[in-house]
Amino acid sequence: MKYGALVFLSAFLALAASWGGLILAPQIQVGRGQQETNAVNSAELYPQARPGLARQGLSVYRANGCADCHTQQVRQTGSQCDVVLVDAGTNAEALAEALMKANVGISKASAAGLAVGLPKPILRRVPANLAKSTVSAIQSVGAKGKVEIVALGPDIARSWGPRRNVAADYLFDDPVLLGSQRIGPDLANVGLRLPDPTWHLRHLYEPRSEVKGSLMPPYRFLFERRKTGPHPSSEALQLSGKLAPPAGWEIVPRPEALALVAYLRSLRSDTPLFEAPMSSSAPAQTNAPAR
Amino acid sequence: MTASESTASSPVAPVSDADSLNASCRWPLLVLFISAAGWAVLASFFQLIASIKFHSPDFLADSPWTTYGRVHDAAGSALLYGFGIQAGLGIALRICTGTATLPAARQWIVTFGATLWNLGVLVGIVGILGGDNTGYENLQLPHYAAMLLFVGYLLAGVTIVFTLHGRRQPCLSSPQWFVLAAMFWFAWIFTTATWLLLLSTVRGVEQSVIDWWYSGNLTVVWLGLVGLGTGLYFLEESRDAAGTRDYRPLFVFWTLILFGSWTGIPSGAPVPVWMPTLSMIATLALAVPLLTIAVTVYGGQPGLRGNSNSRAGSRFIQFALAAWVAATALKVISALPEAASRIDFTWFMTAQAELNTYGFYAMMMFGGIYWIVPQVTGMEWPLRKAVGVHFWLAAAGVLLIVLPLAIGGVAQGMKLNHASIPFIDVTAATLPYLRVSTMGDVLIFIGHLLFLSNLLAVTVRVVRAWGMPRYRSVMMEPSAGEVEP
Numbered sequence: 001m002k003y004g005a006l007v008f009l010s011a012f013l014a015l016a017a018s019w020g021g022l023i024l025a026p027q028i029q030v031g032r033g034q035q036e037t038n039a040v041n042s043a044e045l046y047p048q049a050r051p052g053l054a055r056q057g058l059s060v061y062r063a064n065g066c067a068d069c070h071t072q073q074v075r076q077t078g079s080q081c082d083v084v085l086v087d088a089g090t091n092a093e094a095l096a097e098a099l100m101k102a103n104v105g106i107s108k109a110s111a112a113g114l115a116v117g118l119p120k121p122i123l124r125r126v127p128a129n130l131a132k133s134t135v136s137a138i139q140s141v142g143a144k145g146k147v148e149i150v151a152l153g154p155d156i157a158r159s160w161g162p163r164r165n166v167a168a169d170y171l172f173d174d175p176v177l178l179g180s181q182r183i184g185p186d187l188a189n190v191g192l193r194l195p196d197p198t199w200h201l202r203h204l205y206e207p208r209s210e211v212k213g214s215l216m217p218p219y220r221f222l223f224e225r226r227k228t229g230p231h232p233s234s235e236a237l238q239l240s241g242k243l244a245p246p247a248g249w250e251i252v253p254r255p256e257a258l259a260l261v262a263y264l265r266s267l268r269s270d271t272p273l274f275e276a277p278m279s280s281s282a283p284a285q286t287n288a289p290a291r
Numbered sequence: 292m293t294a295s296e297s298t299a300s301s302p303v304a305p306v307s308d309a310d311s312l313n314a315s316c317r318w319p320l321l322v323l324f325i326s327a328a329g330w331a332v333l334a335s336f337f338q339l340i341a342s343i344k345f346h347s348p349d350f351l352a353d354s355p356w357t358t359y360g361r362v363h364d365a366a367g368s369a370l371l372y373g374f375g376i377q378a379g380l381g382i383a384l385r386i387c388t389g390t391a392t393l394p395a396a397r398q399w400i401v402t403f404g405a406t407l408w409n410l411g412v413l414v415g416i417v418g419i420l421g422g423d424n425t426g427y428e429n430l431q432l433p434h435y436a437a438m439l440l441f442v443g444y445l446l447a448g449v450t451i452v453f454t455l456h457g458r459r460q461p462c463l464s465s466p467q468w469f470v471l472a473a474m475f476w477f478a479w480i481f482t483t484a485t486w487l488l489l490l491s492t493v494r495g496v497e498q499s500v501i502d503w504w505y506s507g508n509l510t511v512v513w514l515g516l517v518g519l520g521t522g523l524y525f526l527e528e529s530r531d532a533a534g535t536r537d538y539r540p541l542f543v544f545w546t547l548i549l550f551g552s553w554t555g556i557p558s559g560a561p562v563p564v565w566m567p568t569l570s571m572i573a574t575l576a577l578a579v580p581l582l583t584i585a586v587t588v589y590g591g592q593p594g595l596r597g598n599s600n601s602r603a604g605s606r607f608i609q610f611a612l613a614a615w616v617a618a619t620a621l622k623v624i625s626a627l628p629e630a631a632s633r634i635d636f637t638w639f640m641t642a643q644a645e646l647n648t649y650g651f652y653a654m655m656m657f658g659g660i661y662w663i664v665p666q667v668t669g670m671e672w673p674l675r676k677a678v679g680v681h682f683w684l685a686a687a688g689v690l691l692i693v694l695p696l697a698i699g700g701v702a703q704g705m706k707l708n709h710a711s712i713p714f715i716d717v718t719a720a721t722l723p724y725l726r727v728s729t730m731g732d733v734l735i736f737i738g739h740l741l742f743l744s745n746l747l748a749v750t751v752r753v754v755r756a757w758g759m760p761r762y763r764s765v766m767m768e769p770s771a772g773e774v775e776p
Contacts, residue, residue: 023483026563026566068364069359069360164561180428181636214715217352218352218353
C-alpha cells in the first residue's frame, strides 16, 4: 500500500459497490413506485396522496421533530388464518361429519350447534393450509366458508395496526418519517385508532389530561390564548379544571395545530395488499389469497 | 509533559526540524479545534435541556424553539457536524501533513474552509431550532446549511489530501490510508444524501433507505476510519521500534470499508427484505475488523500500550479504543435476528450509538487534540489538571449514559414484546434509566467546558508569544527545544 492512488481506488470500489447495492438497486425497485390496483378487495388505486391540510400537517410534524419519539412502522411476526362459517347449508349432519373428517378439532357435541349465529369463526389462528382444506371440506357439502387472514405480532396485538407496513404505504410522503424510537407509541395507524380531532387537540395542548403518566411535552405554542370576542370561536378547546382559561378568555388552535391533527388523522394503513394481506372489516367480494 | 519532551519522543524527525514543521499547521488546527470545542459545549448544553424534559415534560415547553424534537436534533447535529467532523478534519490535517510543511496559501484555504463549515453548522442549528429540520436522521441540517458545509468540506478536505504530495517518505503510513479514504468517503456520501434527499428528493421509502445508507456510512465507516486512524497514529508514534511491517491495519482498513458501507438498513424495515438481510450480514461481518483490533490492542503486544501512558491524551485514546471494541461488539450482537426483534426502537440503540459516537469517536478526538496541540504550538496545556479531570468526567459521563440506557433498553424491548403490558407502563419503566443518564449529560457538559477553556487558554498564550520576536525566531530557527513560554 505505497501509493495514495491505491487507497483511493480501494475506497472508490468499496463505496461504489455499496452505492450500487443500497442506493441504485433500491431506487430501481422501490423508488419508482407508482399507484397500483394492488388492494386485495377492490379496484381502487393504492396509495392515495394525503389531502392538502394533512400534507401541511406533515411539515409541522417534521419541524417539531415528532419522529424523534414516534415511529410509523408497524411490524408483524407472521400471519395465521381464521375459518369463518358463512352459511351452514341444508345438510347439518353432513357438514358436521365433513368437519370431523377434516380433523380440525371439532367434536360431535360442538358440531351440533354449528348452524347457530352465522357467520361465525369456527377455527381460530390456524396455518393457511389447514384453513384452506377446512374450507374446501365445508364447500364439498354445500355449505359456505371463508378464510380470514390475521396478522400476528406484538405491534398488531397492541392494536397499532391491522397489518405490517410496506414500502407502498409511504409513497407520497415527503419527507418519509419512519422514526427509529418508540418513546411514544407507533403512529402508523393513529387516525384509525383515534379519529376524534378534539381529543388530538386537547392531547396536544396538555397530553397528561388525556393520557395519565404521558411523557409527551405539551405543544401549547400551537394554540392561541385570546380574549373571547362577541362571537366565541367554535374551535376553542373545551378545557376544565386547572387548564381552563379564565373567564372571558379562550384557547384556540392555530392553523398549525389543525394541520397537524389533520395529518395525524390521515395516518392509517389499513388497506389489504397482496404483499401484506389482512382481513378487512368490509364485506369481502373474494377470498383473500392465503399465503 | 513539555514541548521538548513531546517532540523528542517522536521518532519521525529531529527535534528542531519537527518544531518548525509542526508549527506550519498550527493556525488552521487551532481554528478547527476551538470551534469544534465550542460546538461540543453547545451540543451538550442542548442535550442537557432535552434530557431534563424526561424529568419534567413542561420544562421549556412553551416555546417552539426549545421543544424536545428540535433541541434534541440540534444537539445531535452540533455534536456530529460541529464537533465530530470538524475535529476529525483537524486531526486528518495533522496526520496527512506528517513531516511536511504546510504552505501558507494552504493554511488559509483550510482556515477558510473551516470558517464556511462553521457558518454552515451555525445556520443549520438555527434552522433546526426554527423548524427547518429535514427530518432525516443524522442529516437534519437544512439544505441551505448543507451547501455551506459541502463547500467548506471540499476546501478543507482537498487541501488536506494535497498535503500528502508534499510528504517526504514514499510510503503512506497506515493512519494516512485511513484519513485519506475518509476524506473521499464523506464527500461521496454527503453529496449523495444531500442531492437525493434535500435537492431533488426521491419518492417514498427510498428516502429512508438513502438516509440509512448515509447514516451507516457516516457512523460506522467515517467515524471508524478517522477514529481508528487517530488511534493508529498515536500507537505508531508511541512505539519505539518503528518500521516493523504490520499488515493488520491494512486488513482492518479493507474489512471496515468493505463491510461497514453495507450496514445501514435496520432489520424489519418496511422495505423489500433483501435490504435488511444484506445489512445484517454486513454487520455480522464487522466481527472481522473487530477481532483484529481487539487482538492488536489487547493481544499481548505490550509495546503498543506500554510507553504511551505518560502522554497527555493517552487515556482518552485507550478508552476510545476499548469503546470502539465494545460498541462494535454491541452492533454485531444486535444484528442477530433474535436480538434485533427485541431491541429495535428501544433505548438500547441509542446506547450503542452513543458508545460509538461519544465513547469511541469523541474520546478519540479529545485524545488526539490533547496530544497534537502541544506538538504544534510548542506549549503544554495551561490548565494541566483539567485534562485529567476532563477524562474522568467524560468517561464517567459516557458510562452513566450508555449503561443505564443499554440495560433500560433491553428491559423496554422485553416489555414492548408483551402486548399485555400497556404501552404507558413500558415508558414509565424506562424513566429511572433516563433520569440517571441526565447525570451523564451534566458531567459531559462540564467536561466540554474544561476542554474549551484549556484550548482558549493555550491560544491566548500562542497569540501572546506570537508577538514576541524571541518566540518567533525560536519557532523558525533550528535551536528550538528548550524554550518555555
